[in-house]
Amino acid sequence: MHGSSEVGHLVDRHPSVTPERLIAQLIPPPTFAEVSFDTYRPDPAEPSQAEAVRACREFCDQAQARRAGKKRLFGKRDVLPGVGVYLDGGFGVGKTHLLASSYYAVSGQKAFATFGELTQLAGVFGFTECIDLLADYVLVCIDEFELDDPGNTTLISRLLSAIVERGVSVAATSNTLPEQLGEGRFAAQDFLREIHTLASIFTTVRIEGPDYRHRGLPPAPEPLSDGEVADRAAAVPDATLDDFDALCTHLATMHPSRYLTLIEGVSQVYITGVHPIDDQNVALRLVSLTDRLYDAGIPVVASGAKLDTIFSEEMLNGGFRKKYLRATSRLLALTAAGQTGRAIT
Structure with missing residues (x-):
């Protein structure tokens, strides 16, 4: 030049x-393109990290089983509601690594989005169309579920409630600030209160440890x-x-x-x-x-x-x-x- x-x-x-392009973008970012549960390295000094891997693997098995549904007479299947897991912890403990690993561990239709991308999706497609779009998915992963925007949190809570009823499982991570970690389950409690319609389906998995990038x-x-x-x-x-x-x-x-x-x-x-x-x-x-x-x-x-x-x-x-x-x-x-x-x- x-x-x-x-x-x-x-x-x-x-x-x-195009709407098709928006859907195609719902994958883990390039930084996490190669991750898996096997490449996550739990800190031996932080037992919650190995426990989080186990909990995520179990969640993936349940998500697949829920999507498969329950057999009835004449070969039809009953829809089983999805399950949820919420990874709560500070910066740099590997939450996004585990979320992306969950995405890759599940076969079938799935989506990986930041909280912002999911609200954009609902804005572009419309609320009802967005539910129809995701209703047949096995898994929706939401990175950095944000509790600082009441309107969007309510919107996404309603969206998730609707797709969970239709057999979709949901995994989410928190974006807790480091200085809040001393407050115990602060973020988890906030999250469950904000999504009270969904709280019963979410298992909260707390991941402790210092920021590995710190x-x-x-x-x-x-x-x-x-x-x-x-x-x-x-x-x-x-x-x-x-x-x-x-x-x-x-x-x-x-x-x-x-x-x-x-x-x-x-x-x-x-x-x-x-x-x-x-x-x-x-x-x-x-x-x-x-x-x-x-x-x-x-x-x-x-x-x-x-x-x-x-x-x-x-x-x-x-x-x-x-x-x-x-x-x-x-x-x-x-x-x-x-x-x-x-x-x-």
Whole structure:
């Protein structure tokens, strides 16, 4: 590539996502494409981890049996309601590893989605259509069930109740903050209260242990100048270069379910003019984009404000605290990859 004029821009992309494509995206992210129960390494000092593996294996067996139903006379089968398992614990104890392993251990139709993706699915298809869509599945896995959005939690609770009645089993993980772990079953109690219509089907599995990734967040790199970012972008095939405000405006023109298609085929993302955000809607769209970039392992290089200052203190102390902390952590990992030029592993 010669000169930044040839660099592509995310703001010039206008992806459309067919319903079929949305369904096809409901699989574990690339980071967890190769995992299984056998590749999970329980910490011998934390017996709850080995117990969690056993509980998940048992859950998978039950999910298959429930979907098969109960034989009646004349060869017909009665539908048995699905079962549920809820993996509760802090960051880095392997909850998503076990959730993805459960997904792979079960044969038949199944879906793996973040809580946000599931609410998007209901938004795109409509509530009733979404139930019909998932009704014949063996298993639906929900990573990071969020308790900080009452409207969406109620929506998903009703959706899950309906599909469980039709024989679908559900596995979910929590997104408990580390400082809440001292409060015992805080997240589990919150979860069961929020989904009271479903509480009876869920077995709560508590996973203890320190964060295996816990090396402290790397400090945010010193931002480059706009010119340096543009020059670097010009030297990288399939990179994109965008102004931060223009990108945020562009994200508002499409449903977050399209963000995965927006970054398809992109090798690295270069952004100029980053600054703190004070609009919650803009911030939440940026969180969604960050999650997609992280799942795809696409490094980020930026100029302007440091990436750990994007979300204000007020936002970090508000109802979406967990999302913003996760997004900050992921942005720092992506910019660290951008500095070395290596993809996320």
